[in-house]
Amino acid sequence: MKFANALKELGVKKGTPVGIYMGMVPETAVAMLACTRLGAPHTVVFGGFSADSLSGRMNDMGCELLITQDEGWRAGKTVPLKVNADAAVADSPSVERVVVYRRTDGDVPFDDSRDVWWHEAVEGKSDDPESCPCEPMDAEDLLYLLYTSGTTAKPKGIVHTTAGYLVGVATTHHYIFDVKPDSVYWCAADVGWVTGHSYIVYGPLCNGTTGVMYEGVPNHPDPARWWSIIERYKVDILYTAPTAIRSHMKWGPEWAQKHDLSSLRLLGSVGEPINPEAWVWYREHIGGDRTPVVDTWWQTETGMILITPLPGVTTLKPGSATKPFPGVEAAVFSESGEEVGPGGGGYLVLERPWPAMLRGIHGDDARYRETYWSKYDNVYFAGDGARIDEDGDFWLLGRVDDVMNVSGHRISTIEVESALVDHQKVAEAAVCGRKDDRTGQAIVAYVTLKGGAEGSLEMLEELRNHVGTKIGPIAKPANIVFTPELPKTRSGKIMRRLLRDVAENRELGDTTTLADPTVVEEIKTRATSETREE
Incomplete structure (x- = not known):
């Protein structure tokens, strides 16, 4: 309440776009809810993203105010949020004011003409709800934008609105997690991703759940x-x-055995398909071989969980998300648009609307229609592969487009390629994902340097750090292969399919359309000698 009054004093009102670039502190949720109370749509940018990523999102939304903090804490080290924010605001002409929450007390730059400390802004402000009544909103008024990677270099601003979104996240949170009035619930995601929006902030708090x-x-x-x-x-x-679960598997069950985990009665999984081995380990070592595991499928675009077991109702299968949530109509289609029966695989689609569905891509209706509605008539194309077993249960197979899923984070191949080519010494780059036991997928980059220069370990590190600066550390390639040429068709299109074959160490697919079939063999040779695993 106090912070909503502070924002109101700074000129925030219904329709004012606000950027939020913070760490995992309660004030991040406070900032989101204060914006919502005023009817000001927000975009939360993950605190691990770079200044370039932040400015790109704020410029796309036209943010007028940014809420950030001096620094964050991560693994005992500080994260330079305010320094990054200042660099982003320098490239974001619409941003007029910056509110800074003091977290570490670190010495950070401060512009007295533009910046205001959070604690000073709320000083003396009323906490009486009548001093800042909730702004009346239409059901379809914009609640927030959340940017997610697509198959072009520019992230998509996913539009979520007010009423349907809240209905969807509150309902699914209540039933899927079997929430009780005295539950202590922990969604171990980051608020900067949709899981944090839906299942740390809006859904649980609507249900009055302690988190x-x-x-x-x-x-x-x-x-x-x-x-x-x-x-x-x-x-x-x-x-x-699943990435976190696999990390704990690697560290060993003895760490969990040192603590009393008997309070746990339900475990959930989110972000990517979970392999059966991780599912079984999670239930056995964390759930004491007694808790249900709800393996959930959904997306930034869907806003809410769509395919999931219901605890105590659904027969669980390690690795399967099982059945659509009541009211959700999901199916698997073939390439030609025919529904695939039990035992078959294909593309996951949704055949009827659901409450929390995206309402568009901000400022780009053509891209919205092309991405989600052009492959088949009148059904939503999720961009994921799936199969249905003989019991009618869904098994998710991962992305079918040029978006990689690294530790549950969606990263566009084009976005990483653009960051690589931005480096002054890079002539050309192609990026793909390969399977990784720990992160689900790892990023592999194939790079041609200008002037035919040869790669080196020093250049490899320089390029990885360049990508980290342009996008964020999560997007650093795990492997970089330097090559004089990339495999191209006669029309000049890079054949990423063959690069994926090399990355996965598979038998090469059809190479007859290549302009120079020897190129891919050269890359295979180099891939064994010029790669580095992070």
Whole structure:
């Protein structure tokens, strides 16, 4: 309430676009809810993203105010949020004011003409709800934009509106997680992603659920960190990503065994398909071989969980998201648009609307229609592969387009390629994902340097860091292969399919359309000698 009054004093009102670039602190949720109370749409940008990523999103939305913090904490080190924010605002002419939350007390730049400290802004402000009544909103008024990678270099501003979104996230949160009035629920995602929006902030708080927020990594100061939190706060519901589960598998079950996890009664998985081995380990070592595991499928675009078991109702299968949530009509289509029966695989589609569905891509209706509605008539194309087994249960197979899923984060191949080519010494780049036991997918880049220059370990590090600066550390390639040429068709199109074959160490597919078939053999040779695993 106090912060909403502070924002109102700074000129924020219904329709004012606000950017939020913060870490995992409660004030991030406070900032989101204050904006919502005023009817000001927000875009939250993940605190691990770079200044370029932040400015690109703020410029697309036309943000007039940015809420950030001095620094964040991660694995005992500080994250330079304000420094990044200043660099972003320098390239964001629409931003007039910056509110800075003091987290670390670090010495950060401060522009007295533009910046205001959070604690000073709320000083003396009323916490009486009548001092800042909720702005009346239409059901379809914009609630927030959240940017997600697409198959072009420019991220898509996914549009979520007010009423249907809240209905969707509150309902699914209540039924899928079997929430009780005294539940202590922990969604171990970041608020900067849609999982954090829907299942840390809006859904749980609408349901009045007590939640845990954790600033940091799972293995600092040691790999027992999560389990000590669960024991201390008697968490009964844990919702996390397969990547985190696989990391804990690598560190070993002994860290969990040091703590009392008997309060847990339900486990959830989100962000990517979970492999059966991780599912079984999660239930056995974290759930005491007694808790249900709800493996959920949904997207930034869907806003809410769409395919999921219901605890106590659905027969669980390790690795399967099982059935659509009641009211959701999902199917698997062949390339030609025919529904695939049990045992078959193809493209996941949704055949009727659902409450929290995206309402568009901000400022780009043509891209919205092309991305989600052009492949088949009158059905939503999810961009994921899937199959349905003989029991009618869904098994998700991952992305079918040029978007990679790294640790549950969607990263566009084109976005990483654009960042690489932005480097002054890079002539050309192609990027693909390859399977990775820990992160789901890892990024592999094939790079041609200008002037026919040869690659080196120093150049490899320079390029990885360049991508980290342009996009964020999550987008750094795990492998870079330097090559004089990229495999191209006679029309000049890069054959990424063959690069994926090389990355996965598979038998090469058809090479007859290549302008120079020897190029891909050369890349195969180099891939064994010029790669580096992070």
